[in-house]
Amino acid sequence: MKALFYIIIGVALMVVCWQLVKLLGLTKKENQTATPKENDINGKLMLVLMTFIYVLMVLSLWGTREVLLPQLGASEEAYHIDLLFKYSMALILVVQFILQALIFWFTFKYRGTEGRKAYFFADSHKLEMWWTITPAVVLAGMIIYGLWTWNQVMDASDAENPLIIELYAKQFQWEARYAGDDNTLGNANVRFIEGTNTMGVDMSDKNAADDIALAPNPETFLKELHLPKGRTVIFKLRSQDVLHSAYMPHFRAQMNCVPGMVTQIKYTPSVTTEEMRAYPDTKTKFENINALRKSQGKEEVEFDYLLLCNKICGASHYNMQLKIIVEEEADFNKWLKTQKTLAESL
Amino acid sequence: MSDHHHKETFVTKYIFSQDHKMIAKQYLITGMIMGIIGIFMSMLFRLQLAYPGESFGIIEAFLGEGGEGGVMTPDMYLALVTIHGTIMVFFVLTAGLSGTFSNLLIPLQIGARDMASGFLNMLSYWMFFLSSVIMVLSLFVTTGPASAGWTIYPPLSALPQAMPGSGVGMTLWLVSMAVFIASSLLGSLNYIVTVLNLRTKGMKMTRLPLTIWAFFITAIIGVISFPVLLSAALLLIFDRSFGTSFYLSDIFIAGEVLHYKGGSPILFEHLFWFLGHPEVYIILLPALGLTSEVIATNARKPIFGYRAMIASIIAIAFLSTIVWGHHMFVTGMNPFLGSVFTFTTLLIAIPSAVKAFNYITTLWRGNLQLNPAMMFSIGLVSTFITGGLTGLILGDSGLDINVHDTMFVVAHFHLVMGVSAIFGMFAGVYHWFPKMYGRMMNKDLGYLHFWLTAISAYGVFFPMHFTGLAGLPRRYYNNTAFPIFDDLLAINVVITIFALIGGFAQLIFLANFFISIKKGPKAPQNPWKSNTLEWTAPVEHMHGNWPGEIPHVERWPYDYSKTDANGELWGGQDFTPQNVPIREGEEVF
Numbered sequence A: 001m002k003a004l005f006y007i008i009i010g011v012a013l014m015v016v017c018w019q020l021v022k023l024l025g026l027t028k029k030e031n032q033t034a035t036p037k038e039n040d041i042n043g044k045l046m047l048v049l050m051t052f053i054y055v056l057m058v059l060s061l062w063g064t065r066e067v068l069l070p071q072l073g074a075s076e077e078a079y080h081i082d083l084l085f086k087y088s089m090a091l092i093l094v095v096q097f098i099l100q101a102l103i104f105w106f107t108f109k110y111r112g113t114e115g116r117k118a119y120f121f122a123d124s125h126k127l128e129m130w131w132t133i134t135p136a137v138v139l140a141g142m143i144i145y146g147l148w149t150w151n152q153v154m155d156a157s158d159a160e161n162p163l164i165i166e167l168y169a170k171q172f173q174w175e176a177r178y179a180g181d182d183n184t185l186g187n188a189n190v191r192f193i194e195g196t197n198t199m200g201v202d203m204s205d206k207n208a209a210d211d212i213a214l215a216p217n218p219e220t221f222l223k224e225l226h227l228p229k230g231r232t233v234i235f236k237l238r239s240q241d242v243l244h245s246a247y248m249p250h251f252r253a254q255m256n257c258v259p260g261m262v263t264q265i266k267y268t269p270s271v272t273t274e275e276m277r278a279y280p281d282t283k284t285k286f287e288n289i290n291a292l293r294k295s296q297g298k299e300e301v302e303f304d305y306l307l308l309c310n311k312i313c314g315a316s317h318y319n320m321q322l323k324i325i326v327e328e329e330a331d332f333n334k335w336l337k338t339q340k341t342l343a344e345s346l
Numbered sequence B: 001m002s003d004h005h006h007k008e009t010f011v012t013k014y015i016f017s018q019d020h021k022m023i024a025k026q027y028l029i030t031g032m033i034m035g036i037i038g039i040f041m042s043m044l045f046r047l048q049l050a051y052p053g054e055s056f057g058i059i060e061a062f063l064g065e066g067g068e069g070g071v072m073t074p075d076m077y078l079a080l081v082t083i084h085g086t087i088m089v090f091f092v093l094t095a096g097l098s099g100t101f102s103n104l105l106i107p108l109q110i111g112a113r114d115m116a117s118g119f120l121n122m123l124s125y126w127m128f129f130l131s132s133v134i135m136v137l138s139l140f141v142t143t144g145p146a147s148a149g150w151t152i153y154p155p156l157s158a159l160p161q162a163m164p165g166s167g168v169g170m171t172l173w174l175v176s177m178a179v180f181i182a183s184s185l186l187g188s189l190n191y192i193v194t195v196l197n198l199r200t201k202g203m204k205m206t207r208l209p210l211t212i213w214a215f216f217i218t219a220i221i222g223v224i225s226f227p228v229l230l231s232a233a234l235l236l237i238f239d240r241s242f243g244t245s246f247y248l249s250d251i252f253i254a255g256e257v258l259h260y261k262g263g264s265p266i267l268f269e270h271l272f273w274f275l276g277h278p279e280v281y282i283i284l285l286p287a288l289g290l291t292s293e294v295i296a297t298n299a300r301k302p303i304f305g306y307r308a309m310i311a312s313i314i315a316i317a318f319l320s321t322i323v324w325g326h327h328m329f330v331t332g333m334n335p336f337l338g339s340v341f342t343f344t345t346l347l348i349a350i351p352s353a354v355k356a357f358n359y360i361t362t363l364w365r366g367n368l369q370l371n372p373a374m375m376f377s378i379g380l381v382s383t384f385i386t387g388g389l390t391g392l393i394l395g396d397s398g399l400d401i402n403v404h405d406t407m408f409v410v411a412h413f414h415l416v417m418g419v420s421a422i423f424g425m426f427a428g429v430y431h432w433f434p435k436m437y438g439r440m441m442n443k444d445l446g447y448l449h450f451w452l453t454a455i456s457a458y459g460v461f462f463p464m465h466f467t468g469l470a471g472l473p474r475r476y477y478n479n480t481a482f483p484i485f486d487d488l489l490a491i492n493v494v495i496t497i498f499a500l501i502g503g504f505a506q507l508i509f510l511a512n513f514f515i516s517i518k519k520g521p522k523a524p525q526n527p528w529k530s531n532t533l534e535w536t537a538p539v540e541h542m543h544g545n546w547p548g549e550i551p552h553v554e555r556w557p558y559d560y561s562k563t564d565a566n567g568e569l570w571g572g573q574d575f576t577p578q579n580v581p582i583r584e585g586e587e588v589f
Helices: A002-023 A036-063 A076-109 A125-154 A273-278 A280-295 A329-338 B010-015 B020-050 B057-070 B074-110 B118-140 B168-197 B210-242 B265-299 B306-320 B335-347 B349-363 B372-394 B397-403 B407-437 B443-469 B483-519
Strands: A163-170 A173-178 A224-228 A233-239 A244-248 A253-257 A263-267 A305-309 A321-327
Touching: A002 B057, A002 B443, A002 B483, A036 A076, A036 B372, A036 B443, A076 A125, A076 A263, A076 B349, A076 B372, A076 B397, A125 A263, A125 B335, A125 B349, A125 B397, A163 A224, A163 A244, A163 A253, A173 A321, A224 A329, A233 A244, A233 A253, A253 A263, A253 B397, A273 A280, A273 A321, A280 B483, A321 A329, B020 B057, B020 B074, B020 B118, B020 B407, B020 B483, B057 B074, B074 B118, B074 B168, B074 B210, B074 B265, B074 B407, B118 B168, B168 B210, B210 B265, B210 B306, B265 B306, B265 B349, B265 B372, B265 B407, B306 B349, B335 B349, B335 B397, B349 B372, B372 B397, B372 B407, B372 B443, B407 B443, B407 B483, B443 B483
Parallel strands: A163 A233, A224 A321
Antiparallel strands: A163 A173, A233 A263, A244 A253, A244 A305, A305 A321
């Protein structure tokens, strides 16, 4: 019933809007097409809109510089992606700036006036040739550079001694399994899920016994995925129920987890958590965040790498996360030693 | 036509009408009602995003149990984004836009008495109406409407255990879409046949207005791609109801292993996007077609590069069917396929750029009549460029990795196809309202509507790119679970404020539209001094469109401001309708 009340308000607003127009005598206009005066006002206002768009662009670029991800990508692959991104973004901004200026300037400059005669200009093969070829050449460059980058990021075939980690997604949490001493993951399938074997590892597979399932940190009771700096990590992704997506924005990495198959993504972490915390962008961002949190009466936080779910997966999709810790390889190896293998834990 | 003097009853005239003009109006009104629902939903979930956890009376009033205490539940949030997407993409921008203007303009602009099959046309509308009713009814089932996102990827959409919306709500969604697709196919076949067979004497394909070219090519893409979505939906129905495993395999949910084995969700993604991407152009091309006509008429200039425009429509249509994989770079699809799709995707920027340049050149040295329709068309060119350019980032597989499924994507597609297409639709309504209702809409309300809408569209979607670049995923109920997103709250508030302004601004349009139908000043026959054939038909609607013979076409539709050898306007006026014979000494285009 309350909904009806809101609908009536909406209708009433519409009627008010029309009555105002009637009161102002605006309905009696004889002239159907825009008058020179209307052309003049709206042509000038178009320049205002252009200014608004430019101001919005600058404000968005400048105003969000402290909230974006840290400039420093946390993996070797991120370097390639970020460079391609910078070039593409620069190109886009230049084109955007010029084309918007042309649209709104022409609209303003050629707004209809009494004496103006439009110029009959139907075709120019030379012009059209130019603006077909120019984008074609620019895009050819973007395609070649883009595909080169794509191969750099996706091709894991020449990785030396990669670390194999399985990420296992389910509503609404992440699990992980390190491949252990043989660096080969034991087979797994949901049909083997039983009791504490929550990832469904086939324990009859000889590669399974030395696998290490990520256990919660005994102090925080939270799972923390440890990664070594400087060693390529190949993630094998699986899902238990619906689609999920392992999104690690600081490493510029993302891949879906698909039930029934194993997907893969790799990267080489290049910045430890400690180094990233000390990086100026990160420091500024977290100073701002903590100031904000303080004003809301929340506890302070410090930077951590994150794995987020980025494919709609159900009610708690918005809170499906895993903390990632990047550390020096020696520290990583020390930590890994403290973890129990499946043979010990199951 | 023998049925000129046929007596019409209320039912055959207003309800089961076979007249293309009435069907167009039916499409428009139905599309507008769906649009009100869709836009209103977005205003509700924008409230949640800017003020997470705060209580709003309006949320409780409309969402019932899903908004108990004035705060929506996560399930309700996902339901709202899902149905908002479905309604806006299919019901407003496919049926509401293309259905309205294809029906209205194809017979009138090519010089035909009606569509090739009036009966199929009526059937097409009523199936659309039925599917709208089913979709709206699905909002009221106790487990909630479909909530798996408008892309309804299985297994989420296939398993009621995964989310409540995947129960009855999802079944109704699928039934509604199946009926919708049938409606769309009937409509499209009719458009194609009509354009090919019923053009008046002299209306060669190379003399068709660009609107008709856009509708014609759109109908062809629809016929090619919609059946694939139908098959995807049917297989999903099988998986859901009859235990097959087309899309499902190795699933453990709610404490038990399900029997499915051997299927692949990626198969569904391929089938879905084989429609899904062409769908973007099914939405956009008609809007661009309407814009071409509105810009040429109001610039008092021929559209620049008529043939290049046709060629780019065809190129876009062709490419649109081979780029769907760019929605799937990070789904586990083979990276080599990703390379192929990057290549084809970036190619599509070339015809799009040609179109944008041609619009801008059309504005150059014109005598711009800034009517509300023209304002929206210029707005379309602007948002089409702003939104289109970020496509270069998303279409590049390497860059897509990090922005895939973030708010960056949401900002991109809303600008390039949402806002652009809606602007095209508004331009169409303002421009052809006199043709539809024989009356004029109020210009001042039109201007007010444009300014509020344009400002808020940019205000909503421009800053949204940057929340995506900060790593914020889409379809997040709130972002308070991650401290790294805490500092995005201020941007979210700004976006929501603009969204509310933009939403309320549509009331101005609705008031203008509905009251002008009754109270607007009577329209002259050719209010915008346009060249195309629809303006040679009488203002009062009649069966068969023209009394007596259908006018013959003697020239292309863009002879605006054409001058003779002495530099004087031909005939002393700046337009020459298509049915005026070529004069002696006149150059022909």
